[in-house]
Amino acid sequence: MARVPVQFTLNGEERAEFIESGTTLLHALRDTMGDTSPKGGCQQGTCGACSVIVDGELRLSCLTLAQTCEGAAIETTAGLAAGGVLHPLQRAIMDGFAAQCGFCTPGMIMAAKALLDHTPNPTREDVIEAISGNVCRCTGYEPIIAAVLAAARSNSQNAG
Amino acid sequence: MSLSLQTFSTVKDASAALRSGGARYLGGGTLVVRAVNEGDISVTGYVRATDPALSSIDHADGRVRIGASVTMATIARRRDLGDVVRAAKAVGGPAIRNMATVGGNLHAPAPYGDFAVALLALDVTVHFTDRDMPMADFIAGNGTPSGHDIVTAVSFAVPPAGSFRFLKVSRVKPKGVSVLSIATLIDTDGAGAVQTARIALGCMAERPMRAAAAERALVGSRLTREGIAAAVAAIGEGTDPITDPIASAWYRAEVLPVHFRRLLLG
Ligand SMILES: Cc1cc2nc3c(=O)[nH]c(=O)nc-3n(C[C@H](O)[C@H](O)[C@H](O)COP(=O)(O)OP(=O)(O)OC[C@H]3O[C@@H](n4cnc5c(N)ncnc54)[C@H](O)[C@@H]3O)c2cc1C
Ligand code: FES
Ligand code: FES
Numbered sequence: 001m002a003r004v005p006v007q008f009t010l011n012g013e014e015r016a017e018f019i020e021s022g023t024t025l026l027h028a029l030r031d032t033m034g035d036t037s038p039k040g041g042c043q044q045g046t047c048g049a050c051s052v053i054v055d056g057e058l059r060l061s062c063l064t065l066a067q068t069c070e071g072a073a074i075e076t077t078a079g080l081a082a083g084g085v086l087h088p089l090q091r092a093i094m095d096g097f098a099a100q101c102g103f104c105t106p107g108m109i110m111a112a113k114a115l116l117d118h119t120p121n122p123t124r125e126d127v128i129e130a131i132s133g134n135v136c137r138c139t140g141y142e143p144i145i146a147a148v149l150a151a152a153r154s155n156s157q158n159a160g
Numbered sequence: 161m162s163l164s165l166q167t168f169s170t171v172k173d174a175s176a177a178l179r180s181g182g183a184r185y186l187g188g189g190t191l192v193v194r195a196v197n198e199g200d201i202s203v204t205g206y207v208r209a210t211d212p213a214l215s216s217i218d219h220a221d222g223r224v225r226i227g228a229s230v231t232m233a234t235i236a237r238r239r240d241l242g243d244v245v246r247a248a249k250a251v252g253g254p255a256i257r258n259m260a261t262v263g264g265n266l267h268a269p270a271p272y273g274d275f276a277v278a279l280l281a282l283d284v285t286v287h288f289t290d291r292d293m294p295m296a297d298f299i300a301g302n303g304t305p306s307g308h309d310i311v312t313a314v315s316f317a318v319p320p321a322g323s324f325r326f327l328k329v330s331r332v333k334p335k336g337v338s339v340l341s342i343a344t345l346i347d348t349d350g351a352g353a354v355q356t357a358r359i360a361l362g363c364m365a366e367r368p369m370r371a372a373a374a375e376r377a378l379v380g381s382r383l384t385r386e387g388i389a390a391a392v393a394a395i396g397e398g399t400d401p402i403t404d405p406i407a408s409a410w411y412r413a414e415v416l417p418v419h420f421r422r423l424l425l426g
Contacts, residue, residue, distance in 0.1 A: 043197040067167075133254055
């Protein structure tokens with residue numbers, strides 16, 4: 001089997017590993033790098049559970065080859081809580097009961113983070129659009145939308 | 161499973177690597193990596209080219225050239241492309257748009273290829289390293305996933321404001337897969353009569369197609385309910401819609417005239 005080196009930063013930390021050539025970012029993260037926060041739902045691009053941020057852009061790690069991320073900055077939900085303090089999105093999801101089984105949650109959070117990184121004060125429509133590639137079988141979406149809007153409000157309060 | 165990824169700085173070298181059999185060109189990977197994940201063993205490896213020209217957009221003197229590796233998200237942010245951005249925004253959700261390339265969309269079979277439908281209406285030129293061809297020839301010929309020729313760019317005249325329209329119909333809102341898509345490029349004279357019309361349809365065949373009969377019926381008429389009646393009646397002519405889990409061929413044929421009328425009058 002052809003093993004190849006890959007090197008990128010994962011949640012701010014330099015990582016270099018050998019992976020099998022052609023491995024998806026999802027499998028590289030989960031199986032080799034020990035970050036199981038991105039979930040493998042469909043491996044077809046339809047559920048969004050595997051969503052991560054690569055160089056500031058939301059991507060589906062199940063359809064991204066790890067080798068194409070050489071030198072990139074990758075963010076996953078595992079890196080969000082700084083020093084044990086939850087990220088405002090994590091806090092809002094918990095406070096608003098916006099996770100039930102939780103399988104979609106890491107992907108939802110990354111999709112929402114990608115939105116808030118570019119659009120700190122989104123409208124409800126912006127939020128719906130931002131999570132439109134993420135499927136949730138439990139919550140009916142309303143609590144998630146409310147939580148993302150709440151996180152945006154708490155962010156802007158902190159900033160102000 | 162181990163699939164090699166070969167990365168080349170030039171398209172020429174990447175093309176040479178593709179000739180050696182089961183390797184596939186890798187754009188954003190949303191279709192080709194998905195096929196591998198689903199167990200498509202005909203793909204034995206990936207080839208990609210990183211020439212920066214593939215990722216650039218050049219807009220000068222009313223013409224724009226969009227590199228094949230440019231993503232839908234990048235196009236969606238371009239104010240200078242007018243209503244063409246609507247077609248890019250119609251593709252997938254945000255993550256898909258950050259990955260999906262123009263080159264990949266050109267090769268996507270129905271129900272995908274929404275942006276390619278727009279490109280057909282816009283009468284784009286498809287560029288390769290050694291030749292250029294009109295979009296119609298591209299669709300009629302190569303356009304299949306097994307093609308070994310790498311598309312480097314598409315180019316077209318940016319349509320005057322108001323002349324280009326695009327509609328994607330989906331059941332899941334927002335951003336479901338297409339029931340159908342329609343793109344039109346219509347020129348009217350000072351009195352409002354149609355001078356030229358190009359109409360492209362998605363999901364009405366395996367590949368994007370022109371609605372030639374409706375185009376002919378539209379020329380000389382006005383964009384009013386009465387004026388477009390003949391074109392609406394002819395819009396289904398020559399179509400052979402796909403049947404998939406989104407919609408049956410029957411359903412697609414039934415709703416096409418309705419959406420076409422709304423697009424023209426809207
Ligand atoms: C969940 C989901 C939703 C989607 N929704 C939509 C949608 O709403 N509308 C839509 O149109 N599509 C949709 N798609 C399909 C797909 O994402 C797009 O069509 C996209 O533009 C394909 O581009 P890509 O770069 O990802 O292609 P890839 O997967 O990289 O390539 C697709 C094919 O084209 C070939 N190819 C790619 N680039 C070139 C090139 N430059 N020269 C020659 N051959 C090339 C590849 O070899 C491969 O055979 C969806 C896909 C998924 C998974
Ligand atoms: S696992 Fe990637 S989109 Fe479902
Ligand atoms: S909380 Fe169960 S899938 Fe969303």
